[in-house]
Amino acid sequence: MNKATLNILAVPSMYLLFAGLSGIPILSHAAQHKGQIQVSWQSSSAYPSWYAWGASVNRFGQGDDGVNISRALLQSRFELGDSWSAHSSVQYVPDPEAKVGFTELFAEYKPVVEGAYQPQIRVGGFYPKMSLENPDIGWSSPYNYGYSAINAWLGEELRVIGIEASIKRNGKRLVKPSLHNWQWVAGLYKGNDPLGAVLAWRGFAPHDRQSVFNEVLALRPTAGFMTPQLSKQAWQIEPFTEIDGRFGYYVGAHWSYQNRHDLRAYWYDNNGDPEVLNYKTGQYAWDTKFWSLAYKYKITKQTHVIAQAMAGNTAMGVSRGVDNDFDSQFILLTHRWQQFRVSGRVEQFRVQDMDHWAFDPNESDGGAVTATVKWRYSKSWRFGAEFQYLETKVANRADDNLPTRQIEQLWRLSGEYRF
Amino acid sequence: MQLTQQVNRVNKKLAGWQYGLMLSTCLVSPWLLAKPITVQVKDAGGEAVKDAVVWFESKQLPLSANTLQQAYKMGQKDRAFTPHILVVPKGAEVSFPNYDSILHHVYSFSSAQPFEFKLYRDSPQSLNFGNTGVVELGCNIHDWMLGYILVVDSTYFALTNGQGEATIELPDTPIDSLTMQVWHEGFANLDKPESKTFKMLPTSNALIYQLDQSLFKPKEDFSDEFDDYE
Numbered sequence: 001m002n003k004a005t006l007n008i009l010a011v012p013s014m015y016l017l018f019a020g021l022s023g024i025p026i027l028s029h030a031a032q033h034k035g036q037i038q039v040s041w042q043s044s045s046a047y048p049s050w051y052a053w054g055a056s057v058n059r060f061g062q063g064d065d066g067v068n069i070s071r072a073l074l075q076s077r078f079e080l081g082d083s084w085s086a087h088s089s090v091q092y093v094p095d096p097e098a099k100v101g102f103t104e105l106f107a108e109y110k111p112v113v114e115g116a117y118q119p120q121i122r123v124g125g126f127y128p129k130m131s132l133e134n135p136d137i138g139w140s141s142p143y144n145y146g147y148s149a150i151n152a153w154l155g156e157e158l159r160v161i162g163i164e165a166s167i168k169r170n171g172k173r174l175v176k177p178s179l180h181n182w183q184w185v186a187g188l189y190k191g192n193d194p195l196g197a198v199l200a201w202r203g204f205a206p207h208d209r210q211s212v213f214n215e216v217l218a219l220r221p222t223a224g225f226m227t228p229q230l231s232k233q234a235w236q237i238e239p240f241t242e243i244d245g246r247f248g249y250y251v252g253a254h255w256s257y258q259n260r261h262d263l264r265a266y267w268y269d270n271n272g273d274p275e276v277l278n279y280k281t282g283q284y285a286w287d288t289k290f291w292s293l294a295y296k297y298k299i300t301k302q303t304h305v306i307a308q309a310m311a312g313n314t315a316m317g318v319s320r321g322v323d324n325d326f327d328s329q330f331i332l333l334t335h336r337w338q339q340f341r342v343s344g345r346v347e348q349f350r351v352q353d354m355d356h357w358a359f360d361p362n363e364s365d366g367g368a369v370t371a372t373v374k375w376r377y378s379k380s381w382r383f384g385a386e387f388q389y390l391e392t393k394v395a396n397r398a399d400d401n402l403p404t405r406q407i408e409q410l411w412r413l414s415g416e417y418r419f
Numbered sequence: 420m421q422l423t424q425q426v427n428r429v430n431k432k433l434a435g436w437q438y439g440l441m442l443s444t445c446l447v448s449p450w451l452l453a454k455p456i457t458v459q460v461k462d463a464g465g466e467a468v469k470d471a472v473v474w475f476e477s478k479q480l481p482l483s484a485n486t487l488q489q490a491y492k493m494g495q496k497d498r499a500f501t502p503h504i505l506v507v508p509k510g511a512e513v514s515f516p517n518y519d520s521i522l523h524h525v526y527s528f529s530s531a532q533p534f535e536f537k538l539y540r541d542s543p544q545s546l547n548f549g550n551t552g553v554v555e556l557g558c559n560i561h562d563w564m565l566g567y568i569l570v571v572d573s574t575y576f577a578l579t580n581g582q583g584e585a586t587i588e589l590p591d592t593p594i595d596s597l598t599m600q601v602w603h604e605g606f607a608n609l610d611k612p613e614s615k616t617f618k619m620l621p622t623s624n625a626l627i628y629q630l631d632q633s634l635f636k637p638k639e640d641f642s643d644e645f646d647d648y649e
Binding site for chain 1: 521522524526528535537539557559562563565635638639640641642643645646647
């Protein structure tokens with residue numbers, strides 16, 4: 001089946017899924033569905049994309065410059081009694097092969113409480129809420145089409161399959177009211193062991209492709225994969241799988257003031273044992289830990305600035321044969337004017353090779369400037385254009401006799417229907 | 420503001436009806452004449468106070484049936500309670516229309532009327548408010564949403580406008596005790612309105628009321644549709 005046929009089939013299958021979900025024997029009025037179908041044209045990269053075994057960090061690689069359905073999604077909420085609700089996000093991902101899957105599926109406990117302190121629990125598969133760039137439908141960004149390298153990475157490799165508990169302190173409801181709100185978060189999970197692999201072998205990439213549960217991400221077979229040390233590593237990554245049987249954890253804190261300043265600090269540690277390997281799938285457990293700091297400031301009601309910084313380390317293999325430090329930062333300025341939103345983002349990202357396996361260079365760095373205009377034509381129809389200047393330098397491109405540095409100027413036009 | 424106009428309109432309608440009754444019975448009853456009173460509320464510093472609720476209570480004031488039977492609405496629009504403050508007479512029925520396309524989970528723990536509703540666009544709910552007092556509203560999904568339903572033992576009430584003025588039409592009836600109550604969301608104790616007692620209807624139709632306490636001034640709220648993501 002070719003890609004176009006799959007694209008055609010994807011939309012009806014979304015509707016079938018919708019119908020299936022609606023049929024779940026829960027009170028039908030106690031469900032709410034929102035959806036999005038986005039069609040895009042984009043200028044493509046000079047190399048095939050990473051998921052097509054290529055050296056490009058652009059989602060739309062060589063030959064992908066047609067018009068395609070860049071995303072279709074259905075986000076649902078089902079009421080399960082007074083304090084519990086179920087949430088699902090089902091996405092159609094067209095590349096490299098069309099597939100439909102869950103990006104999030106979890107139950108949430110959020111009781112109505114008297115007083116300022118509210119406990120909350122999430123159980124299932126979901127994103128930790130460490131970022132402020134992706135608050136729109138299906139964890140997408142209302143600002144730029146392509147997410148920052150930080151959040152593109154979280155979207156493709158990070159997902160919690162476990163439990164998260166939090167306590168929120170609502171300042172307004174304190175005996176002595178305060179404009180400061182707090183939330184303290186802790187999560188415990190399994191899976192997500194291969195987290196960090198794409199940073200090591202591809203590097204950071206700003207894009208908007210989110211992995212669904214059971215996703216398999218292709219890797220370009222670099223020279224390192226041909227060595228005995230990495231011979232057991234598959235040329236693909238299954239990012240949400242459990243390898244070593246150990247629990248991972250994260251802790252975070254949210255602070256907000258007057259709904260104007262928002263700060264989120266997280267420490268995430270998948271607690272992987274880098275020497276453990278699943279021989280069948282060719283997946284190692286990576287020991288990946290990082291901190292993330294996100295900040296949003298509403299200069300006015302229309303003009304907001306969002307920034308995020310992340311730094312951490314990831315390692316796999318015997319004696320941490322692959323051992324990399326990584327960091328990235330971005331700052332985003334967005335302005336809403338009538339039915340238009342203009343957003344600009346500047347970012348940089350870097351992976352530093354800290355190990356002695358010289359046959360497997362993991363060094364990469366780069367940066368991007370992204371400018372986006374979005375137009376809300378009506379409640380249902382939205383259109384927009386994006387330009388991205390992207391510069392990347394990836395050491396292992398030399399394995400294929402490609403220049404390590406690549407400069408790209410990428411255009412994208414998108415139209416979407418929301419319901 | 421809108422509510423003030425609505426109340427005034429109701430009172431005018433009432434006045435017309437009373438006028439008709441007066442003519443038909445050929446009775447010259449002074450209490451049937453409506454007497455508009457404008458109360459200006461000022462804070463301790465002498466500044467006009469907007470969105471203060473002013474109402475008059477007296478056992479001798481006849482209750483206005485029209486005001487009691489109004490269709491009171493506390494809507495949710497653009498993730499905010501609309502109106503922010505709704506004043507209703509004791510026993511009024513209030514409906515909670517959801518004008519947004521998303522779910523709101525409206526609740527209150529106020530002793531006057533604790534309740535909890537999950538409100539979708541297509542599942543309107545309503546509730547009878549039989550006890551006087553302040554009912555503070557919250558939404559369990561949008562934490563910043565805050566609204567008040569003030570249930571008063573009177574059908575003569577209004578909210579102050581930008582100039583701090585509330586105009587209330589009182590029936591010009593002989594009374595020996597009248598209490599003017601004033602409430603503002605910035606009061607330290609929301610369950611304790613300030614009040615002033617009159618031995619008779621005020622002779623002047625323009626009163627000034629200066630608050631005894633300083634107000635906790637809510638700061639501008641910057642919440643928007645993306646603040647759901649918490």
